Amino acid sequence: MLTEPLGALGLDVEAVEISPAGKRRVLRVAVDKDGGVTLDDVAEATREVNRVLDDSDVMGEQPYTLEVTSRGVDRPLTLPRHWRRNADRLVKVTLADGSAVTGRIVAAGEESVTLEVTGRRRDLAYDGISKALVQVEFNRRSTATGDGADEEGED
Incomplete structure (x- = not known):
């Protein structure tokens, strides 16, 4: 309704x-x-x-x-639009085989997502993901804001 x-x-x-x-x-x-x-x-x-x-x-x-x-950050990412709307966010992903990976969302398509994990890109098919949650980052340094917080020596 x-x-x-x-x-x-x-x-x-x-x-x-x-x-x-x-x-x-x-x-x-x-x-x-x-x-x-x-x-x-x-x-x-x-x-x-x-x-x-x-x-x-x-x-x-x-x-x-x-x-x-x-929706809130505590809800699991289950649909391609959830991944797309959280681009550039850090996520913890549990794979269908039970292993886990944490990375930043680089791109999200209809069938898979690309994460940056320790400096390397990793493509994951949605059907191979059993659970995914956005990780809250309190002190993330961002180059996108242009506020200088990402410059050397600043906290």
């Missing part, structure tokens, strides 16, 4: 979860889009989800609380 109306806003529905919370329920809707989700996107999505739910009886009579959020 939410995919088409949120798609019209340029958003992908990444997850819909309903969980009990006392006498109420919590309906969580996670959305994402190319370039990332802004607070304005979340507000607009919340209005649209409310409209869709108000026009239907899918939630029944029991009260609920609606939470619309961005």
Whole structure:
């Protein structure tokens, strides 16, 4: 019910979860889009989800609380668009054979992803990946920002 109306806003529905919370329920809707989700996107999505739910009886009579959020870094990368949207991020990948590799996403296609692992590029087919999570980097030095933080001697 939410995919088409949120798609019209340029958003992908990444997850819909309903969980009990006392006498109420919590309906969580996670959305994402190319370039990332802004607070304005979340507000607009919340209005649209409310409209869709108000026009239907899918939630029944029991009260609920609606939470619309961005996808978040804690969710596994499972679709090519997840990889593409996290280009240049560090990821930990568990392969189907049980081995693990950590690298930076260089490119993401429809069938595979290219990571930079210890200075070398490595292509991985999605069907050979059992789990992948973005790694949070607190002190990453970036040449893309142009803020000088990547110059020698600066922390």
